[in-house]
Amino acid sequence: MSDSIHKPPRLALAYASLLVRRPGLVLLVILALFAVCLWGTTKLTINSNQLDLIDQDLPEVKEVKRIIDMIGGSGHLMLALRGDDEATLKKVADNLGAQLLADKQNVRSVTWKLPVEFIQQNMALFIKTEDLVEGKRRIMAFLKDQLRRANPFFIEIQKTEPVKLEMTDLVNKYGSVGKKSIRDDYNISNDKKMIMMLIKPMWDSNELGKSRAYIEELRQKLAAYSTQPGSDGVKLVEDYELMGNKQTVAYGFTGSYKTAVDDSYAIEESLQPVTLVAFAAIFIITILAFRKLVPTIIVASGTVVGTIITMGFTYVTVGELNMITSILGGLLMGFGIDYGIHFIFRTRLELGQGKRYDQAIRDAVVNAGRPALVAAVVTSGSFFVLVVSEFRGFSQFGFLAGFGTFIIGVLLFAWSPALLSIAGRINPELPRKLIGEMKPPALNSKTGKELRVPRPGLVLGISTVVVLALCACAINWTSEEIPLDRPTTLWERIKGGVRFNYNSRALIPEGQPSVRLQDEITKRFNISADPIAVYSKTLEEAKAIYEELTQHPDKYNTVDQVVSIYTFVPPPETAAANAKILQEWKEELKDIDVNALPPETQDKAALFMKMLEARPFDVHGVPANYREQFVHLPETKPENHGYLTFIYPAVDLWDGKKMLDFADQTSSIPTPEIKDASGKVIAPAQIHRAAGAAPLFARLARIVLADGKLAVFLVTLWILFMHFLDFRSVSLALASVIPLTVGLAMMLGIMSLADIHLNFMNIIILPILLGFGVSHGLYLLHRFLEGTSPMVALRSVGAAVASSTLTTAAGFAALLVASHNGLKSMGLVACIGLLTTLIVSFTVLAAVMQVMWDRRARQRAASASDSSSAPSTGKSDTPEHAA
Template sequence: MSDSTHKPPRLALAYASLLVRRPGLVLLALLALFGVSLWGTTKLTINSNQLDLISQELPEVKEVKRVIDMVGGSGYLMLALRADSEPTLKKVADDIAAKLLADKEHVRFITYKVPVEFVQQNMALFIKTEDLLEGKTRIMAWLKDQLRRNNPFFIEIQKTEPVKLELTDLINKYSSVGKKSIRDDYYISQDRKMMLILIKPMWDSNQLGKTKDFVEHLRKELAAYSKSEQSGGVEVVEDYEKMGNDKLVAYGFTGSYKTAVDDSYAIEESLQPVSLLAFAAIFFITILAFRKWVPTIIVSIGTVIGTVVTMGFTYVTVGELNMITSILGGLLLGFGIDYGIHFIFRTRLELGQGKPYDQAIQDAVVNAGRPALVSAVVTSGSFFVLMISEFRGFSQFGFLAGCGTFIIGVLLFAWSPALLALLGRINPELPKKLIGEMKPPATQNVNTGKELRIPRPGLMLAVSTVIVGFMCAFAIPWSDVDVPTDRPATLAERIKAGIRFNYNSRALIPEGQPSVKLQDEITERFDISSDPIAVYTKTLEEAKAVYDELTDPKNKEKYSAIDQVVSIYTFVPPAETATANAKILADWKEELKDIDVAALPPEAQDKAALFMKMLEAKPFDVHGVPDIYASQFRHLPETKPENHGFLTFIYPAVDLWDGKKMLTFVDQTSRIPTPEVKDATGKVLSPAMERRAAGAAPLFARLARIVLSDGQLTVLLVTLWILVMHYLDFRNVKLALASVIPLTVGLAMMLGIMTLSDLHLNFMNIIILPILLGFGVSHGLYLLHRFLEGTSPVVALRSVGAAVASSTLTTAAGFAALLVASHNGLKSMGIMACIGLITTLVVSFTVLAAVMQVMWDRLPSKLKSGVVHTPAQQPSDKSKSEAA
């Protein structure tokens, strides 16, 4: 610090003077801006298409758009039916399917049963030759025994047991294609108690609003069906726990369409009550801080106006909100009100010095305006850093939150001073009466006459440093050993691991989310994984190359995360196997030509016809696959010509909710090498290349990597931004470093506390880090700027400490409201933000206070007794003359 005789910047004085001299004009301009912004706010809509939030140039986006064009979307909306009665299940499924097929407005196509006769008749061509021979041996042994025993002249001298036909092991081995049973046309579970109807809507799963409306439409349709005569008295009810019976069918929705809707709208629905609770908490804390209603109402109205202006700005610049920026309003309410709190507290302090209302307001704008302006610039810049993100949800959020923070900061330093100035013109005593005053804090002990100071600052600093260092040490990973996830980690395990990142997305969604529970139940009942991803190929030859690569037993380890591969070639028997098996079947048929079916037991006669058809099977190639199967892998008629081709579907063998496993699955399917394919003449049918799978999993994997990389990069950039701006503000390295003590130390303590509490970083709360960095700058700024006005640390703490504490608590209250959210991701954001805000506040009043006392003690006494100002904090000439 050094003595200075510079005047405050002319711009700051001119601005403050305008607010005092023309308050009515300023308020009219603000209200006019509010009116225009309110109109723009009413025009805002929320774009629920998540695909629009990712760069359209990413290969993952281009590939998934191709799949959408080819088959109408990635994944399905799955309608699951439950009942004890199989006939009831099938009748209800048939009735619902007929209604869905008639709905040309919403439904592109459905899949709920596939004729299996062709597969049954040709299954012998797919069976391994050794298994076919084994089956033939068993059947022939049984057949000969049955014919012998059914012969009227059969006489057994020594009784023997009939040959038993044991084919269960072979039947189970070849009873499905992919995971679809070939015993039944319907998509029915092995226990015959659940049936699936796979619905492909007319839009993609990223268009959440359309899916949500369609699900509501289906609920009404199913309720109407229950009341109709067509149901035959069967009631269809939505239930994710209940098992139906002959007269009750329980249904539920899941699949990628439904889980995407549930997760996104769980956030939106959680935020509605949270926003109201947050505003109520902020309002209550502000009243406690001011001990008066009027200042609370002034800053609250100003914050609301600023938020509406920001929404209007959003309409002009971006045009719409998305699922991320839709939380902007609630966030700005918690952040923005801080500027009003600091202005009111400073005005009360100026009034407490006996200044007339106009001079008090003007000096409050100048003195509190500088740290507020620096805080707004730094906080806005911290948000602007998010604009580097490839994820448009984050980049737009960073742009709008940064602009909104600055807008609200400027607006509150216009609205509040102008309103108080207007009230002062009505009655000069009115501002003091309405907002109160704060007498300058005492600088000396009334009993001893000695200067009030923070006792033993060196000891406090040493003790605080030890405690803080101890807490921060818990955040450091001291071991590479993974912490167990199947049970709560012990304290020792947590300390060794340090702060951890939780990759499991299940930890973010609401507990007991019905669509996820149903998805787990389907996985168990049908032994199938979630929706597949798809690999596009232009020709059949390319599709064959992909299928061969993924199903080659030699590559099992290479593609360990893949459960099954379903392609048009799944329905084509391997050529060598088919040829060998066809010869066996022909020989077998010849052996059986003289067999009289009527001589077999009655129960065997029923299956004899199908068996004889199976013996007729002849090898066929991909062109012999019936269209009902082939169409599942071929583009739709309306597909663009450049996207004509075939799809190979890949099902994961891992839980895609686990982020690490999802990344492994996506990595294994993002570069699928295929060799060059030539025809008999040597013409290249398919060049050697790497194929990329498309679908929800690759998109989420890319987004996860964006979040992780952006989280690290933004924290680094925000930290550099804060240090540079603080140095430019103070023009002193020591002061700049001192001002960021609450921020850096507080957040390090936060990570240590999270480790001890078994709380983790995740894909949602990691975005809080740059936000906390941006907000945390205000603690050190306001305290140090007050200190640099020539007040001792005790006076600085007593004069602006209440404002710092109040502004922090209001923001914490806004985030604390997230603790009641049903969405666990939002809840984790609230917990992390509250811990970070409280730790930075505690550090401000301990470590920073001790540092300021040490700095104060080292000042020459002549500077202590004088008034020490930074260039922007000099009193105006008018106040000097009045003081004289």
């Protein structure tokens, strides 16, 4: 490749000259833009509604919005009360329930008990007929024995044991509807030590800001409970381990409202110390790299100005931040400072050649500007790839990060030169004093030999073996399921390769209280925390959905229980058969005087006599307090009027694979064509879809996985295209991406050996690393193509490459102090990737450049030999840079 290809373009020269000739004007324009954008930045707000981050046309989103309109939101805020005194728990629950219901501004409904008398009186209609017959046999034997023994003339010649009424097996079998016990009105656990209160706020669980504010308000009310009338001095304490007593009741929050807030808060809380640690680390690394304070201040101030301008751009284009783009500022500062570092280092190099300050600044802008511009364009394009994502959190992040990277890159190549030019106008020697200078690296050693990368062939051979070995470790070589929930052996890691951890528990902070409480509720009540819901327009459709889900357990093996209005309607055939038995039984018992029974059995006998009165009923016979749980609210839009069927999962939804299976099974619930008594079709055969957090998160998980793969593919194509466009040579383009490709391959191998897994959060780091990793090869190769030897290129820009990489790595390394495990994993993967690309730059790429340099020398020697042996033409040959 000829030198003419690397001749500075006129536009670059004109831009550099403008910065030197009109630095004051440049700074005024930047500061004016900064002032306007600062105002826009102060107007930015964070939209905490997670539902807004997903494509509103997705069926999962539409169904969730329908549920929100029907019943006010998906899921509940759960308030669990824990104590060893049942009476105290129930009284506290009653008092709190009344207080919560009085808060019409925040609370739509509260459920902590449901009268079970109706179910108790009609339970005989739900029991299998053969079990009812068996129960009748046992009870009659018991009653006859009790009446016989209660007779004052009862005499036993030979003493016999009274008949015992053993009903435990039948009571356990039919003692609940769904998982709700029919022996107690309250939502109380079987051990009577926990009451669960289900609060439905006036908003959906995706509106994190409202949920967080309400939970804090609720904490204050609960803290003041002991001072309120009727509390009997009982103190409420938020504690997730304490077992309360008569004077103290422990409480805790969980449910979809609380876990969503906790996850968001954990990220936000983690980022606060991370930001400080990252800024301090970047500042220290920059000072160590420059060994002066002023260049650090110049670069840091320019980065801050560029970040503020990007925030102003955000206000103009998007209008607000979201839970993903709220981390944009910190990320851009970590990336953006690199452009300033490269400019300062190049200016020091130009000053070290004895140039005047203006010429040094001009040459630094031109020479370092081209690779910086290409790096900015490639990195921006890598972010822009995320714009195609269905997840608005990613698409907006990609859009803003792409423009932000380019804005900061361009700004730092205006801000820093303008400041130094003004300093030079004050005193031509001032820039040299402020930022220092770097003498040109020596071309030869003290012995006079050319400095070169030692044994490049051996380096390439060894590195090839190492890379291939690490790549082999990253490949899955077995069909066996390698466990993720325990430390694996080295051989298991090698066989399993890089694995994806679907378990969301691995992302949240260790011991998160709301998750621990959710697990405790699952054990105590044998239910999952929140169900999902299936909408039906008519009662007939609701019945078809209920029958489809309950009559095909093998088809829906991830479903634990189905709760519908039809849960409270006995099967017609069973009810008719059982009613006949009850009627016969009543006839047999009509002469029994309950008062003649022993006192301890009289209350139960009275309830039993009422149960004999049970008669079959249809869905219209379900009491209103049961029915209203499944029907739309009065304020629901007409098009959303209908009924809901609730589905509880039988699997741990924190496990991503199981969550996906559950979502798949409940996303396609077929029902047959429904006709009325006259044969008229009142509902066609159709497919129903469940709605709620699980289907929504399942769709989001699939989006993340698909977008991660697509983004890596598109970014790779973008990088190769831009590098070819820059170098106009396939070999040079491939050489420039060596640090990136080889470094990431090594990263995956190291992850496998270190038992580090990909997950739903750190997978997004991959396209970001691809975008950033291009800078290593660009700066080194462009310096090399200026005609310097590989060692000179390494010594002149290697420090800038190392410093810029270390500052970015420091920013990501700060995530390791985060309490949120997802953020930790992002930081760990990023650090490994950045360090491996840096190592490859100084080893593999350096060896490749040495091989290219040696080949170029041989070509020159051959050309010179041919010239000396050829007849003279009177023209002189000019050696060209061969690619």
